[in-house]
Amino acid sequence: MTSSSRTAARRYAEALLEVASDSKVSPETLRQELRDAVAVLRDHKELAAALSHPALGSEGRKKLVAGVWGQAKASALFLRLLDLLASRNRLSLLPAIAEIFSQRWNAERGVAAAEAVSAVELDARRQKALADALRNATGTEVELETRVDPAVLGGLRVTIGGRTFDGTVRTQLQSLRRRLAGGP
Numbered sequence: 001m002t003s004s005s006r007t008a009a010r011r012y013a014e015a016l017l018e019v020a021s022d023s024k025v026s027p028e029t030l031r032q033e034l035r036d037a038v039a040v041l042r043d044h045k046e047l048a049a050a051l052s053h054p055a056l057g058s059e060g061r062k063k064l065v066a067g068v069w070g071q072a073k074a075s076a077l078f079l080r081l082l083d084l085l086a087s088r089n090r091l092s093l094l095p096a097i098a099e100i101f102s103q104r105w106n107a108e109r110g111v112a113a114a115e116a117v118s119a120v121e122l123d124a125r126r127q128k129a130l131a132d133a134l135r136n137a138t139g140t141e142v143e144l145e146t147r148v149d150p151a152v153l154g155g156l157r158v159t160i161g162g163r164t165f166d167g168t169v170r171t172q173l174q175s176l177r178r179r180l181a182g183g184p
Helices: 003-022 027-043 045-052 057-069 076-087 091-109 124-138 169-180
Strands: 111-118 141-148 156-160 163-166
Touching (some): 003 091, 027 091, 045 057, 057 076
Parallel strands (some): 111 141
């Protein structure tokens, strides 16, 4: 993503958060709608391709967006955002808008976002224990998202506040391999 696109996404996200704070739509609801829309576009590549196709035009994009999201129980504010992005051919900014919106919303609430990657799905008890441990370590409330990546083999890789703590078996094996080969 270019820096100008990132700047545009930041402006949309900040404006959306400001309007959400003044409206009846909770920022949490809006954040979930953004995440859901990003997931729809990620999971339906044909839809994403159609929405970005230059032959579709502004009105065609707006109709397609209304057809996909207009039937859902989406907030009016979210639907206005999609309509605006469609009319300006900026729907490709949606993932960045969702990410920045979430970051800003967390910053307003004093919440740190964390991601834990494991080889297998973490059950609710382990997720809570990890979130509690991160909260105790950072001194702030933590919003934990988990992801499964079988390539880590075991252990956890946690990213919080721009720092990554890698306790995965894969990383440990790579480190052992380097030491055995005589490297650092």
